[in-house]
Amino acid sequence: MKVYQQLATALLEHGVDTMFGLMGDANMLYLCDYMERGGRFVPVTHEGGAVGMSDGWSRARGRVGVASVTHGPALSNTVTSLIEAVRSRSRVLLLTGDTPAEPTHFQRLDLAAVATMAGAGYEKVHKPADLVRSLNQALRRVVAEDRPVLLDLPIGLVRKDAGEQQPAARPLSRAIGLPTEEQLNGALGLIASARRPVVLAGRGAVAADARDELIALADQLAAPLATTLLAKDWFHGHPSNLGIFGNLSHSVATAAISEADCIIAFGASLNSHTSFHGELLGDKKVVQVDSDPSAFGWFTPIDEAVSGDAKAVAAAMGDTLRAVGHAPTRSRLEKIQQRLREHRLTDDFQDRTGADTVDVRTAAIRLNEVLPRKRVLVSDIGRFAVGVWPAVRVAAPRDFVCMGGFGSIGLGLSGAIGAAVARPGDLTVLVVGDGGFMMNMAEFTTAVRERLPLLVVVLNDGAYGAEHFKLVHIGVDPDYSLNAWPELVPMAEAMGARGMTVRRPADLDTLRNIARDLDGPFLVDVRLDPHVNIVA
Structure with missing residues (x-):
C-alpha cells in the first residue's frame, strides 16, 4: 500500500x-x-x-x-x-x-x-x-x-510504500474533575452572601452539558439566568431567562444585570463583549468557573476562580447550598420574571422601516417568526449583527455558528456551507452583510453544486455599514463607504440558484413556504437604509 x-x-x-x-x-x-x-x-x-x-x-x-x-x-x-x-x-x-x-x-x-x-x-x-x-x-x-x-x-x-503502520487511534476528550475544597468553599462563601446574584453560562458550560445543574443552582439562589452569545438561547423558555448578557442585552436583562451584586460565570471567558469592556462587572463580585485555568481573569478581574467541569461544579455548589439550608428571598426574582413575561423586543426600539427599505431589527423579528423553528443559524459579522443575534433564535447553542472570532467579514458563507453539509436534515440560514457576501461570493457556487438547503439572507445597505457611521462621527463624508453592487438575485440565478428581493417586512412572509422544501440555496436580498444606525 x-x-x-x-x-x-x-x-x-x-x-x-x-x-x-x-x-x-x-x-x-x-x-x-x-x-x-x-x-x-x-x-x-x-x-x-x-x-x-x-x-x-x-x-x-x-x-x-x-x-x-x-x-x-x-x-x-x-x-x-x-x-x-x-x-x-x-x-x-x-x-x-x-x-x-x-x-x-x-x-x-x-x-x-x-x-x-x-x-x-x-x-x-x-x-x-x-x-x-x-x-x-x-x-x-x-x-x-x-x-x-x-x-x-x-x-x-506521497507515492512511497507505506510499510507497517500503527493502527488508527481515536482521540479522547479531556477528563475534568472537581475543584479543590478550598476553591469551592471560597466561591460558595461569596455566593451565599450575595443578595442579587446572576448565573451566567458560556460555551464551556454548554460543552459540559450543565444546563440542568445550572437551572437548579439558579433556582437555589433565586437568581436569573443569562448566557454569552455563543451559548445563545440555551435557557429559552425558562421563566428566569435573561437571554444574552452584555452589549446585546434587552432592556429587562440590562436592568437585572445592572442591579446584580454577584455574577457566577460557568465556562464563559468574560470577554469585552460579554462584560462591555469590564463596565458591567466593575461593581460586582465575580466567580469564574472554567476547566481552563488560563481563562481566569484574562479579560476582567475576578474575585474567585474555580477550576473544574461546569456540570460537576454546579451540582456540587447546589448540593452544598441545600445542605446548609441556603434559602434567599425570592421577591426580586419574581419581579424579574414578571418583567420578562411582559417584555417584547419591539419595546426596545423605534421601527425605522422606510418606503423601500426595512429596519434590520424588524426584519430579524419577522425572520424568526416565519422560518422553521428547527434551523441552524450561521452569521457573518458586521453592523447588522446586533439587530439579528438577539432576535433570531435557535433551538440549542450548537445550532448557532458565528464566524467572527477573528473579526473578519466574509467568512460566513463558507461556514454556512460546512454547517449545511453537517446537518442535511435541517435548514441552514446564513445572515451576512452585502460586503461580506460579495467578498467570497464565488463560493456560492459550491452550495449550488452540492444542492444544499441553504437560505442566504443578505442584509444589504449598499455600504460598509460600520465604517459609514465612523465617518459620520469623525466628520468625513460617509458616502465614501457606499458601494454600487450589481443586483444580487440575478447573480444568484446566473449561478443556478433562486432568490428574491425584500423591501418591506411583509415580503419576508413568503419564506414560510419557500424554506420548507429547499432543494438548493436561496438568496434573500433584504434592502436596508445605510443612514439608519441601529447601534446609536
Whole structure:
C-alpha cells in the first residue's frame, strides 16, 4: 500500500466521512483514493473556503472537521480562515504538504511558521512508516488543545510504500474533575452572601452539558439566568431567562444585570463583549468557573476562580447550598420574571422601516417568526449583527455558528456551507452583510453544486455599514463607504440558484413556504437604509 492509500484508509478508520478542499499536486492522489473508498469530498472554489467549511461543519456537528489543500499558495490562501478557527477554538485538521525537496521551488513555504503565525498546531510526517502515528497525534492534539492542527505530508512521501503502520487511534476528550475544597468553599462563601446574584453560562458550560445543574443552582439562589452569545438561547423558555448578557442585552436583562451584586460565570471567558469592556462587572463580585485555568481573569478581574467541569461544579455548589439550608428571598426574582413575561423586543426600539427599505431589527423579528423553528443559524459579522443575534433564535447553542472570532467579514458563507453539509436534515440560514457576501461570493457556487438547503439572507445597505457611521462621527463624508453592487438575485440565478428581493417586512412572509422544501440555496436580498444606525 502506498502512503496516499494508507492516508485515505486511516482517515476513514478515524471516522472522517467528509472532507472539504481543493485538489493539487500534494493532495490529489489521497483525495481520489478517499472518494473511491466511500468518503465524501466537497470541492471548494477557494482554499480559504475549505477551512471555513470544515470549521462550520465541526461547530454544527460536534466532531473534528477536516480540510485538505495542496502546497504553497494553497496554504497561504487559508490563513484568514485558519486564524478564525484558532480564535474560535474550533476542532479542525488541515491536511497539506511541503513542496518537492528543491530549495529553488517557486512555491516553497515554511509550513510550520504559517501554523505558528496563525496560532495553530503543527505536525509533520517525517517518513512513510510514521504516517498513521502522525495522523493519530495530530487528531489527539486537535481534541486536547481545542484548536486546529496542520498536518504536513510532504509531496515527496506521497507515492512511497507505506510499510507497517500503527493502527488508527481515536482521540479522547479531556477528563475534568472537581475543584479543590478550598476553591469551592471560597466561591460558595461569596455566593451565599450575595443578595442579587446572576448565573451566567458560556460555551464551556454548554460543552459540559450543565444546563440542568445550572437551572437548579439558579433556582437555589433565586437568581436569573443569562448566557454569552455563543451559548445563545440555551435557557429559552425558562421563566428566569435573561437571554444574552452584555452589549446585546434587552432592556429587562440590562436592568437585572445592572442591579446584580454577584455574577457566577460557568465556562464563559468574560470577554469585552460579554462584560462591555469590564463596565458591567466593575461593581460586582465575580466567580469564574472554567476547566481552563488560563481563562481566569484574562479579560476582567475576578474575585474567585474555580477550576473544574461546569456540570460537576454546579451540582456540587447546589448540593452544598441545600445542605446548609441556603434559602434567599425570592421577591426580586419574581419581579424579574414578571418583567420578562411582559417584555417584547419591539419595546426596545423605534421601527425605522422606510418606503423601500426595512429596519434590520424588524426584519430579524419577522425572520424568526416565519422560518422553521428547527434551523441552524450561521452569521457573518458586521453592523447588522446586533439587530439579528438577539432576535433570531435557535433551538440549542450548537445550532448557532458565528464566524467572527477573528473579526473578519466574509467568512460566513463558507461556514454556512460546512454547517449545511453537517446537518442535511435541517435548514441552514446564513445572515451576512452585502460586503461580506460579495467578498467570497464565488463560493456560492459550491452550495449550488452540492444542492444544499441553504437560505442566504443578505442584509444589504449598499455600504460598509460600520465604517459609514465612523465617518459620520469623525466628520468625513460617509458616502465614501457606499458601494454600487450589481443586483444580487440575478447573480444568484446566473449561478443556478433562486432568490428574491425584500423591501418591506411583509415580503419576508413568503419564506414560510419557500424554506420548507429547499432543494438548493436561496438568496434573500433584504434592502436596508445605510443612514439608519441601529447601534446609536
